[in-house]
Amino acid sequence: MTTISAENASKALEFKNQGNAFIKEKDYTNAVECYTKAIELDDSQSIFFSNRAFSHLKLDNFQSSLHDCDSAIRLDSGNIKAYHRRGLAYIGLLEFVKARKDLRVVLRSKPNEPTATRALEVCEKFIREEKFRKAISGSDNEVKVNLCATVQLSSFDGNADITKYEGPKLSLEQLIDEKSSPAGAKITNMSQEFVSSLVNDIFLKGKNLPKKYVAAIISHAERLFRQEPTVVELDNTSETDFKISVCGDTHGQFYDVLNIFKRFGKVNSKHTYLFNGDFVDRGSWSCEVAILFYCLKILFPNRIFLNRGNHETNNMNKIYGFEDECKYKYSARIFEMFSQSFESLPLATVINNKYLVMHGGLSSDPNVDLNDFKKIDRFSQPPRDGPFMELLWSDPQVANGLGPSQRGLGFAFGPDITASFLSKNKLSKIFRSHEVRMGGVEFEHNKKLVTVFSAPNYCDAQGNLGGIIHVVPGMGIVNQNGNDDEDLIVDTFESVSHPDIKPMAYSNGGLGF
Known part of the structure; x- marks a missing residue:
């Protein structure tokens, strides 16, 4: 020694x-x-x-x-x-x-x-x-029933929560297939008034929706996600008054999500939002965040988009609180429906044929390109290796080349890998999330990669700002928060107060991460 x-x-x-x-x-x-x-x-x-x-x-x-x-x-x-x-x-x-x-x-x-x-x-x-x-x-070929697509709404009618419910009403339609079997649910009257009342009269007062309503919301939203491609394509190059806002992790911080909409504008016909994964777990209002996003998806199917994050997976939800929160506020059955809806979420988004947005990072295989991402069969829990997993888990590193992940899943990829991928796929920048950045947004890899994290004062402990990136062709603000792109506005924001409920308050794990 x-x-x-x-x-x-x-x-x-x-x-x-x-x-x-x-x-x-x-x-x-x-x-x-x-x-x-x-x-x-x-x-x-x-x-x-x-x-x-x-x-x-x-x-x-x-x-x-x-x-x-x-x-x-x-x-x-x-x-x-x-x-x-x-x-x-x-x-x-x-x-x-x-x-x-x-x-x-x-x-x-x-x-x-x-x-x-x-x-x-x-x-x-x-x-x-x-x-x-x-x-x-008995084998790897087990057939899994899609609970979202087969939910029978009448099975919730005996619950006291629906018979005693006095909040805003939804009109629900039971869908059936050619054999007259249940084929999911459809909401026929989703409105801005319902969403506002949901927030102000239900969630902000610490109340829950009836399980029948939540099941219908999940079923309807899951069908919309399933119809989207694995890599969604968005474009606002031809409309100067049309904004696309990209948010990173929100992790069940419901009050900060509401602040995002208050500060930067609500979802509407001229304002699209893309939430880049990890909207559940950690924070103690993950149910509220997920239900709000799903309601907005039903109301504005072409104006709000959700990429899948590594926390929209079963194992993460079991460890970091969403499963326990969901069972406490609703039921195990509702959690299973959420879990299956996460499997339908797209894995990435391309904006204006310039910006690739995914939760984690690039593939460790230099031969994998954007078309390979588009071909991923995403309707499952992610594997422990390969591009599917890496899109959710990998992180950038300062040095060129590949390095081991400090997380233990995915890889660390360098500026040369980012530059090569962008060049090969004729893209300008990568937006990703997955990691706290104290300033909310950080330009990395010679400003070819941007990390955006939208959960300010993460877990009530980190003291970080939240960040958001607005794509506004030709109307950006250069040199603002490190921005070098005339098509982008980069904003940051502080956390807001919330009820005195600690992160992972409903978790039975209590692992202390």
């Missing part, structure tokens, strides 16, 4: 203490930097690695957290915090059997430790469900 000088050991301890201070301030990015400096000076301290692992967990960098935990345990096999954090990192990587092993180590040392106990329960649940799926399917 390399001998550590007393001077370096002392300096390393100072950086470690600075990292601890940043953690108390919930500034996990700077905490990582401080622990990294400590490790560079003294790599013999297990706690330096386990503390950095904690910071990486908070940043969703599960692979990096895992590596740090491995190092911490090699240095000190009795570092129980490292086992605990490695167990949580494995959960983030969806490696539930490995997570269970580490969490059992924690609980042997600290019986009934609450976070480890809840995390172990989550692992056991996932493992049981996976065994059950394999047992009932």
Whole structure:
């Protein structure tokens, strides 16, 4: 082992203490930097690695957290915090059997430790469900029933929530197929008045819609999503008074979503919105955000669009709160309908044949182009590798080429990969989301790639601004918030107040990410 000088050991301890201070301030990015400096000076301290692992967990960098935990345990096999954090990192990587092993180590040392106990329960649940799926399917060719397309509205009529409901009314039509079997639902009177009343008289008063209404809304919206291509194409080059606004992650921050519409304009015939994935999970109003977006989709099918994010997936919803919130406010059946509707969401959007918008990043395969994205069969849960997954998970990096993902899924791709893809596909820029940017919007990769994140003060902790990009051909504002494009306006905004309900308030997992 390399001998550590007393001077370096002392300096390393100072950086470690600075990292601890940043953690108390919930500034996990700077905490990582401080622990990294400590490790560079003294790599013999297990706690330096386990503390950095904690910071990486908070940043969703599960692979990096895992590596740090491995190092911490090699240095000190009795570092129980490292086992605990490695167990949580494995959960983030969806490696539930490995997570269970580490969490059992924690609980042997600290019986009934609450976070480890809840995390172990989550692992056991996932493992049981996976065994059950394999047992009932018998093969990989299991036929899945589309609940959105087969919902029978009359099955909700016995619920007390519909018989006692006194809010704004919807007219529902039960669709049937050629065999007179249920074939989904249609809403025939969706209106701006209903949406306004939904927000002001239901959601802002802490109330819920009847499950029958929610099922019909999901069914109708899912049918609209299913009819759209995997890569949607939008264009406003011929209309000077027509704006397309691109928002990033909103993560169940309903009050901030309402503020977006208040500040920048509502969806209407001259204003299209594209929400670029991750509109559920984390925040405690994910149901409200999803239902609002779906109602707007029904009302303005050609003026609001949703790209799928990595959190519009089953595993993420089970870990990060949407499933539990949905079951608390509505039912397991409503969650399953939402889950299947997410499978119908497009994966990307091209605006004005210039801008490609997707949640995560580009493919690690240099031969994959835009036409390959268009051919992806998206109607499923995403695989663990390939372009489908990478569109949802990958992140940009500063260095050229490909690098490992700190998250553990997808890859990190460099400026050269972005430039090559844009050139090959005759595009100008990539808009993506997926990562907090303190300024709300950040131009990267020689300004060929823009990250836009629209959940200000993310999880009530980050202190970041929210961002939004408006596509307005010939009417942009150059040099505003880093913008270099005369067709874009880049705005930022702060968070607004909301009721005192913490993020993931309805989650039974409580994993502490």
